Amino acid sequence: MRVSTAIALVAFALGSHAQTNLPPVASGTDFAVGTNITINAPIATVWDVLMDWEHYADWNPFVRTQTLANEFFIPVPVVNRTLAAIEAAGSSLENKRVIFGVQIPPLPLPVNASTPSNLLHSQTSFENITAMEPDQHRMAWKQLMFPEAILATERWSALSSVGGQTLYESRIGIGGALSGILKGLFGEGLQESFDAQGVALKARVEGGLA
Numbered sequence: 001m002r003v004s005t006a007i008a009l010v011a012f013a014l015g016s017h018a019q020t021n022l023p024p025v026a027s028g029t030d031f032a033v034g035t036n037i038t039i040n041a042p043i044a045t046v047w048d049v050l051m052d053w054e055h056y057a058d059w060n061p062f063v064r065t066q067t068l069a070n071e072f073f074i075p076v077p078v079v080n081r082t083l084a085a086i087e088a089a090g091s092s093l094e095n096k097r098v099i100f101g102v103q104i105p106p107l108p109l110p111v112n113a114s115t116p117s118n119l120l121h122s123q124t125s126f127e128n129i130t131a132m133e134p135d136q137h138r139m140a141w142k143q144l145m146f147p148e149a150i151l152a153t154e155r156w157s158a159l160s161s162v163g164g165q166t167l168y169e170s171r172i173g174i175g176g177a178l179s180g181i182l183k184g185l186f187g188e189g190l191q192e193s194f195d196a197q198g199v200a201l202k203a204r205v206e207g208g209l210a
């Protein structure tokens, strides 16, 4: 092996472990599940797909629906294809609500909009957008169904540039009295769901699995 190749490999290995655009895990977190994957596309391209919630059913085996809503959880119509325009127009998505329809564990890949949900694995979640940072390419939400003492969740999703490519990272931290039970019931399935979303996002952007 050439020295230059070896140096490049070491630099890549160090870089891929050192780089993160996720904030530290929140205090009170009992366990966390997360994933990361490098996508061969510019960060703006990946961000647009991540923000295009209306088309998640076309590719996402974990989050089948992700619906923007007002504070009463009444869906807000999204006229433009991506939410980036709403944010750009100055109406921040922070403190807006989201209704999620998810599959834990995930559906087998690939999926499209007509792929039926597995009803045994379907869950609905009502959450609050706690961070929306387009400039930093990251966002977060917390569940609002239970008081934090019972169940505290915070899911971050973040992108960052690695050379000409994009690192996708997502992590949920779970705390509260129910966290141990949830870990036992859903910990493994949730890990599979996070991993599957990463793989499917990469395929959606790069064009694979289709």
Ligand SMILES: *[C@@H]1O[C@H](CO)[C@@H](O)[C@H](O)[C@H]1NC(C)=O
Residues within 6 Å of the ligand: 016, 017, 018, 019, 020, 035, 036, 169
């Ligand atoms: C990405 O995930 C791998 C495991 O798949 C882990 O070893 C690595 O530390 C993670 N990298 C970051 C930046 O979180």
Ligand SMILES: *[C@@H]1O[C@H](CO)[C@@H](O)[C@H](O)[C@H]1NC(C)=O
Residues within 6 Å of the ligand: 110, 111, 112, 113, 114, 115, 116
């Ligand atoms: C959509 O996915 C289902 C499997 O979930 C598959 O049977 C069907 O052929 C797919 N449709 C298209 C248009 O790819």
Ligand SMILES: *[C@@H]1O[C@H](CO)[C@@H](O)[C@H](O)[C@H]1NC(C)=O
Residues within 6 Å of the ligand: 094, 095, 096, 128, 129, 130, 131, 144
């Ligand atoms: C939703 O998140 C925003 C931003 O962090 C926060 O100011 C607001 O209090 C939260 N709303 C609820 C109902 O938790």
Ligand SMILES: CC(=O)N[C@H]1CO[C@H](CO)[C@@H](O)[C@@H]1O
Residues within 6 Å of the ligand: 079, 080, 085
């Ligand atoms: C119907 C509508 O509101 N379309 C808008 C979508 O967003 C673009 C730019 O972000 C606007 O130019 C359109 O008017």
